[in-house]
Amino acid sequence: MLQVSYIRENKEEVLERLSVKNFSQPQLVDEIIYLDNQRKSTQSQADDLLAKGNATAKQIGELMRNGKKEEAETIKVETAKSKEDIKALQEQLATIEHELNQKLVQLPNLPHNSVPKGKTPEENEVVLTYGKLPQLPEKPLPHWELAAKYNIIDFELGVKITGAGFPVYKGKGAKMQRALINFFLAEAEKAGYDEMMVPLLVNEASGFATGQLPDKEGQMYHVGIDNLYLIPTAEVPVTNLYRDVILKEEELPIKNCGYTPCFRREAGSYGAHVRGLNRLHQFDKVEIVQVVHPDRSYMVLEQMSLHVQNLLQKLGLQYRVLRLCGGDMGFTSALTYDMEVYSAAQERWLEVSSVSNFETFQSNRLKLRFKGKEGKTQLPHTLNGSALALPRILASILENYQTAEGIKVPECLVPFTGFDFID
């Protein structure tokens, strides 16, 4: 969430930055400033009356103690009117604050200056491309055919017990999942991330704090009876560890990682591109999260991007890094890099990771602050990235390591799988 004070003081810049994200409701900015003015004046009126009321109450107490009961009674009567006024003002204030907040949460984060304009994924900027395509058999098979051929993933079985998008991993397929999770966690630990194992269901406050609510309401599974949401990413519970927290400056940076299943309703996305593992309702992911000093966040973003690239290099996958354009970026992000792996069998790039800097957007909602050297509290920057999401990585491995005899297991995974070939 943007800070109202920042919006007030930098209105033109805010409007200009929002236009890079193709934000459709720029009038909200003026409405927010207007409501904030209302808020201020209403609050100061209410505060004045409250101050008077407090003074009167003290006076009455004084009189009562001195036994001047009648005088006290007289003043009591006079307070009745001001009580009503206070109540009215406070109700008004609550309404204004509610409206203000409702508008505020609709504003996306401002994109960083380096974010290219653009509306569609085609306008993302390719930052770099690494590696080359492997030698594949004559007619490479897509991963869903390989999965069936070697009996490692059963999509129909998942449909039976739950529905589409909930695959069952079998035998070496299941072991591959475990191996990938352990490999990713081991690499994160080497890079200095502390592992957290967090709840998979979160409450409403957590959903709001990281920005999934209200923006992605409807994309999360909701357990109505207890009003809890299944997490769409570990970002939500991990980042919310720091909700309502004031850190000491020397506690920064905070580096956490965590493995969780992720649940996404993916309402409205169907078709050829979502076959097999390409888009699932439940998938596994290792997430990395950092809370850092504002001066360092863009440096850290590069480090996190390199961490992800390092994983892809170890897995021997060809990839490219994109800087997302304004139109393709997430609601909460200031700058996002997507990593994509090329699938020769599908003849397309598959997004396997997304690394973002949220600047103060999340910390403001989280009420996460740190106390600087001079005792001033300020908002730190938060960042996160997938390192990595499993399904498309598994898909890429199956497709890019296929041979006529079977599928080779990338060398870095063998210590975790205990086998080096799937046939």
Add this chain to the structure above:
RNA sequence: GGAGAGAUGUCAGAGUGGUCGAAUGAGCCAGCUUGGAAAGCUGGUGUACUGGCAACGGUACCGAGGGUUCGAAUCCCUCUUUCUCCGCCA
């Protein structure tokens, strides 16, 4: 699921209607002391909104939200949560 007891500042812990943003102790910070340190002494030490160049003020916050009252940490209601006992259970 049932019964009971709690939830107070960084922590421990007092406070059952006014003088309470809140005793006391610990911690932390600064100063004094010291060759240096410990101990000791002195002072300071919450968050948010808001007025002011500032000094310094105003308001709110004692788990959350409502209510009673001129006045609520303190009384009432609802919710959340922790602990103990019983039940159930991986």
